[in-house]
Amino acid sequence: MIKPKDTQAREAFVAAADLQAGTQVLDLGWEGECLEYLRETGALATFVGEDIRAVQKAEALRINGVLSEMPAEVISGVRVVFYKPAQRSAKGQVFEWIDQGFRALEMGGVLYLAGQRNRGIKSYVAYLHVVFGNSKRVGRIGRVEIYSAKKEQTDPCQAPVDNRMTFELRDLPGSPYSVETRAGVFSRDGLDNGTRLLIDCMEAQPIDHILDWGCGWGALGMVAARLSARGYATLIDSNIRAISCAKENLRRNRICNAVARVGDARVFDPREKFDLIVSNPPFHDGNSAAHPLIEGAFRALRPGGRLMLVVMRPEAYLKHIRRVFGKGKGNIMAQKDGYVVLRAHIGN
Ligand SMILES: C[S@@+](CC[C@H](N)C(=O)[O-])C[C@H]1O[C@@H](n2cnc3c(N)ncnc32)[C@H](O)[C@@H]1O
Structure with missing residues (x-):
């Protein structure tokens, strides 16, 4: 049977490193899915990811999975680092992870980087070369190219990037x-324009307990916390990088009636109840996020509670909201520049 090109490329990625049983490997992900091939080699692999769902997937494959935005603080002295940036990665984030890969390697260790030409591999390899002082192409399967760089000195040839930015x-x-x-x-x-529209419509009462579902750097949750001065805001995101920003933003704005935590917000804690749930949901994830969000919100809202979402294509959301909350319980509250705010409520 002929294997799909992507599968061949993943296998080639792992084969290029000629792994021995017991070799220490840091896996930064093949768009999150290189793990099966690693396990077969007998290498001691640690998967470090920023999204709790990817880490849980590694653990389900019985690979050591760690949630961290700083892989080099989790593991060091590794022989091999694998990294194929996910399609939607920001360039600066990829550069940070190449820096982290360098730090995590032992002397003589190698970082393998894979990617496609139309997805930024050229600029990633240019950065790899600058950090390591060397790089070479080790293979190509279909449109996926594989490069390697060897750690030949203790310090990187260029200071690590710092991608933080601030605004008011x-x-x-x-x-x-x-x-x-x-x-x-x-x-x-x-601030995203959709998020701004939702903030303009936010109906937060002073004693509400509010959930910011998929909080990102915390815009909705911070406003919610300030509006519910005697209430409380809970900010949840599956991404640890987003949560570290949200925590920092709560701290720098001295917002004490809020907490930010990493979690898969599709899984609602049955003990936690809210008066208001707000979200600018991840539209890339389609129904796999939208349905659990709407169904979970219905169960987690107190009597009189509201769910407010900002979306771009409202039809499917509205249909599911009405299916779950009841026919007259979901409506469009505002529309602007292609964004639509939807509201659903639970009767008293
Ligand atoms: C469109 S962004 C909105 C971020 C922020 N609320 C804002 O308005 O700027 C969606 C966010 O949902 C997060 N997310 C996606 N799936 C999630 C899940 N299952 N659980 C928690 N957060 C999730 C993403 O990491 C991302 O930060």
């Missing part, structure tokens, strides 16, 4: 807000 928001309820973001976090350059 002065025109939102409860302003001003001082914001720090990093590459790889949604809408890192400023």
Whole structure:
């Protein structure tokens, strides 16, 4: 049977490193899916990922999975690092992970980087070369190219990138807000227009307990916390990089009635109840995020509770909201520049 090109490329990626049983490997992911091939080699692999769902997937394959935005702080002295950046990775984030890969390697260790021409591999390899002082192409399967770079000195040839940026928001309820973001976090350059529309409509009461589902750097959750001065906001995101920004933003704005934590927000804790759930949901994930969000919100809202979402294609969301909450319980609250705010409520 002829294997699909992508499968061949994954196998070639692992084969290029000529792994022995017991070799220490840091796996930064083949778009999250190189793990099966690694396991077969008998190498001692640690998968470090930023998204809790990817880490859980590694653990399900009985590979040591660690959730971290700083792989080199989790594991060091590794012989081999594998990395194929995910399609939607920000360039600055990929550069940070190449820096981390360098730090995690032992002297003489090798980082293998794979990617496609139309997905930025050229600029990633250029950065790899600058950090390691060397790089070479070790293979190509279909459109996937594989490169390697060897650690030949203790320090990188260039200082690691720092992708943090800061800005102020002065025109939102409860302003001003001082914001720090990093590459790889949604809408890192400023407030997303959809998020802004949802904030304009946010119906938070002073004693509400509010959930910001998929909080990113924390825009909705920070405003929610300031509006519910005697209430509380819970900010959840599956991505640890987003949560580290959200925590920093709560700290720098001295917002004490809120907490930010990593979690798969599709899984609601049955003990936690909310008066308001707000979200700018991940549209890339389609129904796999939308359905659990709507169904979970229905169960987690108190009597009189509201769910408010901002989306771009409202039809499927609205249909599911009405299916779950009841026919007259979901409506469009606002529309602007292609964004639509949807509202659903639970009767008293
Ligand atoms: C469109 S962004 C919105 C971020 C932020 N709320 C804003 O408005 O700027 C969606 C966010 O949902 C997060 N996310 C995706 N799936 C998730 C899940 N299953 N659980 C928690 N967060 C999730 C992503 O990491 C991302 O930060």
